[in-house]
Amino acid sequence: MSADNSTSQEIPNPAVDGSELIRFDKVVKRYGSNTVLDQLDFSVASGKHVTLIGPSGSGKTTILRLLMTLVRPDEGTIRVGGQYLTHEEKNGRLVPAGEKHVREVRKNIGMVFQQFNLFPNMKVLRNLMEAPVTVLGLSKDEAEQRARELLDLVGLGDRCDAYPTQLSGGQQQRVAIARALAMRPQVLLLDEVTSALDPELVAGVLDVLRDIAHTTDITMLCVTHEMNFARDISDQVLMFDSGHVIESGTPEKIFTEPEHERTREFLGAVL
Numbered sequence: 001m002s003a004d005n006s007t008s009q010e011i012p013n014p015a016v017d018g019s020e021l022i023r024f025d026k027v028v029k030r031y032g033s034n035t036v037l038d039q040l041d042f043s044v045a046s047g048k049h050v051t052l053i054g055p056s057g058s059g060k061t062t063i064l065r066l067l068m069t070l071v072r073p074d075e076g077t078i079r080v081g082g083q084y085l086t087h088e089e090k091n092g093r094l095v096p097a098g099e100k101h102v103r104e105v106r107k108n109i110g111m112v113f114q115q116f117n118l119f120p121n122m123k124v125l126r127n128l129m130e131a132p133v134t135v136l137g138l139s140k141d142e143a144e145q146r147a148r149e150l151l152d153l154v155g156l157g158d159r160c161d162a163y164p165t166q167l168s169g170g171q172q173q174r175v176a177i178a179r180a181l182a183m184r185p186q187v188l189l190l191d192e193v194t195s196a197l198d199p200e201l202v203a204g205v206l207d208v209l210r211d212i213a214h215t216t217d218i219t220m221l222c223v224t225h226e227m228n229f230a231r232d233i234s235d236q237v238l239m240f241d242s243g244h245v246i247e248s249g250t251p252e253k254i255f256t257e258p259e260h261e262r263t264r265e266f267l268g269a270v271l
């Protein structure tokens with residue numbers, strides 16, 4: 001571990017000016033002998049839009065996968081909305097979280113993946129209604145009204161009866177965004193949501209996300225290689241390298257006056 005990395009976790013988080021919605025404390029994630037996250041401390045304030053940038057393999061997606069509980073940390077704790085995601089309290093002690101507890105906390109989190117992951121056998125409207133009915137217990141009427149409003153928001157109000165395969169990749173991704181929002185999550189995780197799209201479809205998806213970022217109070221945690229998009233929507237950009245935040249700040253600061261040599265190198269390669 002370099003000297004830079006060993007001090008990097010102490011960088012204060014300038015965006016924390018409200019309540020913390022996400023908090024990682026000393027999180028370690030290993031795959032075999034590969035330590036991907038090493039004692040990671042990191043937080044996201046409620047309502048903020050935070051973008052993770054950094055070289056391939058630096059651990060950005062792992063952070064989102066931990067929040068979705070697709071993987072579990074080897075050490076440390078993760079809290080969302082003040083509740084432990086990784087643990088639960090039993091008899092005044094913290095114990096590893098059980099499935100029921102995890103499901104409850106995870107209701108606050110929505111995620112949009114690179115590959116849209118829509119239910120192929122369900123029409124677009126049903127895709128949006130399924131989880132609100134089965135997980136949140138909404139009535140079908142309530143879920144349908146919510147689904148129609150969200151499809152309007154992403155510009156697909158006229159495609160309710162299409163099956164996912166009848167839509168372009170960009171339209172499918174807009175459905176996936178609407179589907180994540182249908183659960184009214186407190187935080188929306190976005191993992192390289194345009195990287196599987198043909199170039200001409202990218203702008204439409206990013207416009208929808210810009211709109212959501214600018215018109216709602218949802219918290220966003222975003223992994224992207226689209227630096228212009230990161231610049232537009234982010235309150236804070238975190239530069240990751242080897243599982244550590246090596247630099248964080250406003251997009252203006254990170255993109256125009258990066259302090260860290262690794263950040264300069266990375267931006268030099270991608271901008």
Ligand SMILES: Nc1ncnc2c1ncn2[C@@H]1O[C@H](COP(=O)(O)OP(=O)(O)OP(=O)(O)O)[C@@H](O)[C@H]1O
Nearest residue numbers: 031034036054055056057058059060061062063223
């Ligand atoms: N399921 C897995 N099994 C083994 N190793 C994994 C697994 N998932 C991720 N890794 C490894 O963990 C490290 C971090 O991966 P991660 O996907 O979080 O990086 P990233 O910064 O998001 O990269 P990219 O920008 O390429 O998506 C990489 O070395 C990767 O090979």
